Amino acid sequence: MPRYFFDTDDGTELLRDNEGSELADEQAARDEASLTMAELAKEYIAGSPLQKNVTMWVRNEQGEAVLQLSLTFATQIPKGVSSHF
Template sequence: MPRYFFDIHDGAEVQRDAQGVDCASAAAATVEAKRALPAIAADEVPRDGDHRNYTVVVRDTLGAPLYTASLSFVGTWLN
């Protein structure tokens, strides 16, 4: 089973995945990336402002990027 690596970008820093995850296919790895984003955003609510973009970059075993998915957090005062 191929191994894929999921690097996390939050606009301030990059966390490179050194372990990776075995996935049945590249399509399965994209599903993992999409599932990871809401969990990351929930744990990392920005405390220094109301805007943050979270991005997962999926890499193959050679380090080549294959897929990217992003989720944006935007808070706005309504008064």
């Protein structure tokens, strides 16, 4: 089974996956990356950042990028609305 590596960059830190995961194919790697990004989104929602951008690159065993995902989470308070809900 091929091994895929999931590197993430949140603008403050680049985390390089040196272990990887054995997955059936690129579609399985895409599914895994999408689920991971959804989990990251939940963390950012809980932390209530004003804006957070995260990029993930999926690499194959040869080190080639086979997929890139991006996530932007932004919180905005419309003008005239109290920030104390």
